[in-house]
Amino acid sequence: MPEGHAIHNQARRLRTRFKSRPVRVDSPQGRFAADAKRIDGRVLEKVEAQGKHLFLGFGDLWVHVHLGLFGKWRIAKGPAPEPRGQIRLRLQDDEGYAELRGPTVCELLDDEAKKAAVGRIGPDPIRKSDPTPAWNRVERSKAPIGALLMDQSVFAGVGNIYRAEVLFRQNISPFRPGKQVSRNEFDAIWDDLVVLMTQGTKKGRIDTVRAEHLPEIMGRRPRQDRHGGEVYVYRRAGQPCHLCGDEVLMEEMGARKLYWCPTCQPG
DNA sequence: GCCATATGGAAAG
């Protein structure tokens, strides 16, 4: 269940394991079988991540993967085990294997369709893309910034955790319309996303708490959230804000749970 | 065993 940092990690691991070598491709589950057959035995030439989207380049054909909420990669050394569960896509060579389960998207695209798909994705903080297109969208939008951050055509790779945390760190209410976000605030959000998500890619987990706040928080934290990182507000509804002590709130926004501190993020 | 939940997004209305 990944945000963009995890996808970039998976891209790197797939690159390391398979790139520039012929790969056996199949679909034990069967749902990708016909497409798998078209690229079986080809050389994996490119592995690209843009936001949460992953593209595996086999010559003029690309496998486009989006994990969605449930998708998972298992990437390991050694011979692939007997398939267990629903494996949509499997890659293997003499040294290792990769299994893909439960993706929202697993499709085969030609060059043109791949370019079109990439074109629909916004700038990606992890790729240090030019944020201008994101600013152009935010500046003229009356949608709340909390929703814009989750829109992959505006900010690629940001998910529910980074959305909540970056707004808390910048003291911006998630309900503020995009057009009421100043250029300075937008820049602060973008720069913070670059730092947080780059760090998340390196560490393989999402930590957003500043160093100076950590000792106090570790001291009184009731128990670690199972997502594994240290955060300010994500999934902390009903608990006291780590900085001001007021209650962290939760509300559904666009069918996703939004967490924020009404005191630290007024408006 | 059953139910709720999950770091997502597209399609339908």
Next chain:
DNA sequence: TTTCCCTATGGCA
């Protein structure tokens, strides 16, 4: 705005 899809897991009985 609601519905639907994909899979696995943890908490509870």
